[in-house]
Amino acid sequence: LRAFRSLELRLNIGDSINVHEFMRRGRVQQIHRRLINYLMNTLVESGYFKRVDREFKLLKSLDCNTDTIDELIEAYPELNIELGLLHRTGACLKDIWQGRADPLDLLFKEEDGVSATHLYQDSPVYAQSNELLSASLKQLVDAWPNDRRLRILEVGAGRGGTTLHLLPLLNPEMTDYIYTDISSGFFDQAKSQFKDYPFVQYQVLNLEEDPESQGFALQQYDVVIAANVLHATKDIQQTLAHLSRLMVPGGIMMLLEGTERSLFADLTFGLLDGWWRFEDEVRDDYPLLCE
Numbered sequence: 001l002r003a004f005r006s007l008e009l010r011l012n013i014g015d016s017i018n019v020h021e022f023m024r025r026g027r028v029q030q031i032h033r034r035l036i037n038y039l040m041n042t043l044v045e046s047g048y049f050k051r052v053d054r055e056f057k058l059l060k061s062l063d064c065n066t067d068t069i070d071e072l073i074e075a076y077p078e079l080n081i082e083l084g085l086l087h088r089t090g091a092c093l094k095d096i097w098q099g100r101a102d103p104l105d106l107l108f109k110e111e112d113g114v115s116a117t118h119l120y121q122d123s124p125v126y127a128q129s130n131e132l133l134s135a136s137l138k139q140l141v142d143a144w145p146n147d148r149r150l151r152i153l154e155v156g157a158g159r160g161g162t163t164l165h166l167l168p169l170l171n172p173e174m175t176d177y178i179y180t181d182i183s184s185g186f187f188d189q190a191k192s193q194f195k196d197y198p199f200v201q202y203q204v205l206n207l208e209e210d211p212e213s214q215g216f217a218l219q220q221y222d223v224v225i226a227a228n229v230l231h232a233t234k235d236i237q238q239t240l241a242h243l244s245r246l247m248v249p250g251g252i253m254m255l256l257e258g259t260e261r262s263l264f265a266d267l268t269f270g271l272l273d274g275w276w277r278f279e280d281e282v283r284d285d286y287p288l289l290c291e
Contacts, residue, residue, distance in 0.1 A: 003093035084114030103271035120161025156229025180205035
């Protein structure tokens, strides 16, 4: 609400505006169009706007009375990382939408123990997800034949927030772990972080392209791990088809994906272009696989 007010849209109670006019008046970059449309509909649900065909009619002033960030952190100390990230990006929404601030820099900036990396590694929500994934992998490892190598492919590994929990479970003498991401930009940090695990190999993999054309042999991997990455691809069905070609017959795919809409995610990771890139038939107006 504060960011919308700061855009100087010159809206009075009873006025209507469409998304195109919102973008023009607010000088908002087109890469944020889907986000703005989604946020407008969120404000419809909150009673601030009424949807009339393709326009949004303002019903009440865009004001809100909320606790300060310090009060929220005091009340919910276990959510220090989430609240810190939300405060950091939320305070810069106008600058992000108008192209003067880089949301990726804001999310991964290390400050006061708050960053997207710490979120993946230390947040209670992600900790629970990582525990479930770790328990599943441990069960598989415990049942794996001692004389057979275990080949694991992690896709969209990023800064290794998930990897960190999985590598200690593996037999270094009988495991090949292929750490991949769409860019090699994270690899130097990952190599330093996981230097005690020499069985980890690093390779670029774009999930939206044919893996064989990128140097990956087909039907090679016993386990494919994808933690919070599939939603960032344009066509999730095509992505799954690519991954299935890499797996041995009867292989196992372990996925972590959100399945509920999250305004926290929209105002943090949703500020990244990749959050809204979906073009498949599975998803309508939201990147996560929600009902």
